[in-house]
Amino acid sequence: MRILGECCLLVCLVTLGYSVFLTLAADSHRPSWRARLELWSTLLGFGGLSAVLAILAWALAVGDFSFRYVSSYTSQQLEWQYRLAALWVGQAGSLLLWAWLMSACALAVRFFNAAESSLQRTASGLVMFSVWFLVAVMVFAADPMQASLSTPQEGAGLSPLLQHPSMLIHPPVVFMAYALWAVPYALAIATLVDGRIDANWVRMARPWALAAWTLLGVGLLLGAQWAYQELGWGGYWGWDPVENGSLLPWLTGTALIHCLLAWRHSDTLKKTALALAIVTFALCNFATFLTRSGIFSSVHAFSESPIGWMFLAVMGCQVAAAVVLIVRRRTVILARSAFQHVLARETVILMSVFLLCLLAVIVMTGTLCVPLSTMFLGRTIQVGPEFYNSVLPPIGLSLLAAMAAVPLLRWGASPAAAHRRLLAICLLTGGACSLIAFALGMRNRIALVIVSVAIVTVATMIAEFVQNLRRRQRNSQGATAVGILRQGRRKYVAYVVHVGFAMVAIGITGSSLGTQRQEFTLSEGDAITWAGRQVRYDCLVQTELPKMLVAEAVLKVNRGDAPQVELRPARHLHLLQNEWTSEVAIHSTWRGDFYTILHAGLGDGRIVVTLVDNPLVNWIWIGGVVVTIGGFGAVLPTSRGRAAGSKPVANREVELDAAGDGRRSAAA
């Protein structure tokens, strides 16, 4: 099977290379046999990658240790789900998965919309080129089919820290997002080469960008949750280079989605949109460089490998191509509208895009501080979380303020008098809520402002909806609430995403500013009062399982009149790896998490535990789910979108009208 896999990989290298050559070199009048050959070589490449993936998955499932990859990441004792998860745990396997997902995207681009065949054929060819690059890396530097020097009886197993449900879906979701980001990039390059740069590009790129953005957000969220539940330090984000690597394309991707909106509705930010589509995928390659170059210090371990530098070179080529093409086409992609009003919707989007890009630059600077300082100062310097935390509140607050105001702003004009009145009422409501929070004991200024802005975000959304409903009912259009929601689904889904972000902001603020933690040494029967709770330590329970020894501390927690909660923070000794892990126990409510970590048993039943009170942290996860639902809701095509899907948009008015609150209504 391993030899078959090797052969399939080589077939992929050849056929994909041939397919890329045929696709990118083809003209629209090529003979039909060439078109068929081009298609079949692409399909053969995809089939070959599917076969390699299936062979590796089979080898992992049955524990065929003649594959070096299998013996490096699995063992016979590992549960089946983690054996399969090992597919994306190692370097070669993750590259294989990424290549396969990207080749599926290339095929989907090809067949998604036949009306735009030349542009989509070029885009599909460009995505296939990225796949070919990954296959070349696998063939020459990270072979998933590599044989073990001698077939061992037992594999090394998977790190216990990675045996967590989040790890089953976090990496594939991130790789899926990276694969999807290849499509807006390829469409941007293809349209810049082609020279026909219009709203059709937005229509084609939008669903891919939204799906990629949503999935990358899910990936970041799952990664944060894994860190929170598994690493046992009570936090969820450490500004680690790997975390930053995935955050960067998400930030520029967020900016891209807003640029697409501005392009569609006000014919502005076109160059920025095209540049961001390319930069976002380039940053996905940059993230891969961060993981594999070996030049960073991180809680994630790295080692030196030439693979990282290959990805950096590809990223450099992508950015250079973007610069050259955008400069070449600068006259074609000039914005037809100018920014005239400070409080127009496109101006607020411009500001948000600017702030998101600024944040991306700052995160990248902080991440690259180590190599840059070594290169330019001759000393290696690292910056800590304070560097990022110093800029996050002002940028985050400005973005939240923009999100809060946007439902009551119009495209191409300042807000109407009625909208200004509503905005003032919403601001007063936010201010009043802030005062109530102050009266209830909240004293932190940033927290008070965040509460206020979050309330304004919800209030403006409701105000806009109610005003829209009343206006239509007044005009005897027989509008119902459901009808308005259905008609303006994209718009309201975007507002739902904004509400999700307001919830995430509340969660981040609460858990950053209000966290308390303390270590205790407790004897059996000890009771302490801490963070408004009474905690009693009952006993230490030790259990012997086939694969591990488990020591659990039984803690009884009481808070006010709430029912008693039993928490069992534990330590596991994994016998195969001879490695201890801490398994935290968390009691979650909407008010916050009570997080307990068992560090050691001292004998005589005494234990060392850390108790952490993390206020509002659940708001992050719930807000993240709201954002995800909104994101997927936005990907679904509207009925008008489906109708227009097969033909190019000829009239911008159609696009504006579809938004439900476009310039036409503003002018009216």
Added chain:
Amino acid sequence: MSPGLKFLAGGAFVALAIGYLALRGAAESWQYYLSVDEARAEAASLEGRRVRVSGRVVRGSLEIGTDRRQAAFDLSGDVDTLHVTCHCIVPDNLREDIEVVVEGSLAEGALSGNKVITRCASKYEAEAAAGRELAAGSAG
């Protein structure tokens, strides 16, 4: 002033303000990141200063307190070693013969640490390290 210039001026002002905040944050949090050999060579000039030192835990040198609140070990570099004492919760995966980064301050030729970062949470293997089977995988 044209709208374009106004937006440019506004953007430049915001970028400068955020840049200033970033610099202030960097000034509060920056640390030298040193190898063991660099830390040994510059121990006198860096005494009392917060640093991060990376190296490999020497076999046979690791002692962890029963309450896991302190640890002592030697860190090896290419040519030199550095004694480290840590007063912090010791990570579960701190073992001998692994790469770690210790954050702390240098005093009398030793490092007094208050944070140990182990490098085993996730890992892509190095081809250069062929022969050493690695037990952990990447978080992606």
